[in-house]
Amino acid sequence: MNQNTIRQMIKLSQGSNKIRLRFSNETGTQPLVIGAVTVAKPGKQAGTIELNxxxxxxxxxxxxxxxxxxxxAISDPVDFEVNxxxxxxxxxxLLQRTGLSVVHPNGEQTAWIDSNGNTTANEQLSSNAVTSSMRFYLSRVEVETTEPNSGTIVTLGDSIIDGYLSGLNMNRRWPDF
Known part of the structure; x- marks a missing residue:
């Protein structure tokens, strides 16, 4: 991908007021050049964000x-309130072509790919954005919590854990339950 914006949705298990993002190029064959990353709450229409x-x-x-x-690569902490x-x-x-790189073909969540350059801060992507059900580069969202007895269960496994055939955008993967 060359000078494209990828917009992805992810559902969190844990609430927090501070997050960090982890991106992976661990199976990539050349450098992953990231020009900008933003985080926001989703807007009311698919693929949009709440600008505020x-x-x-x-x-x-x-x-x-x-x-x-x-x-x-792990980001700096971001002050961001989530439940x-x-x-x-x-x-x-992404500023330049990535070559063979980290994608997760069974994401079961719509992602949008916009070829109109850096549209990370736009409420809505351009009309020529295309969709995919894969996950790209994002491998983890870390949340910092102040709750003393909070925790998250991590699941490891194969396509069943991933949510294979659980329905696109349905959040019915085993970890979602």
């Missing part, structure tokens, strides 16, 4: 990062 919740995501205080092939089971919209702008 939009926050930039930084890496070492910078908006851009080059993630080497074979490596992950348990909230959805987040994460928009990622």
């Amino acid at each position: 919740t939009l926050k930039p995501v930084l890496f070492g205080g910078q908006t851009q990062i080059i993630v080497p092939a074979g490596a992950p 348990a089971l909230d959805e987040l919209t994460i928009s990622l702008y």
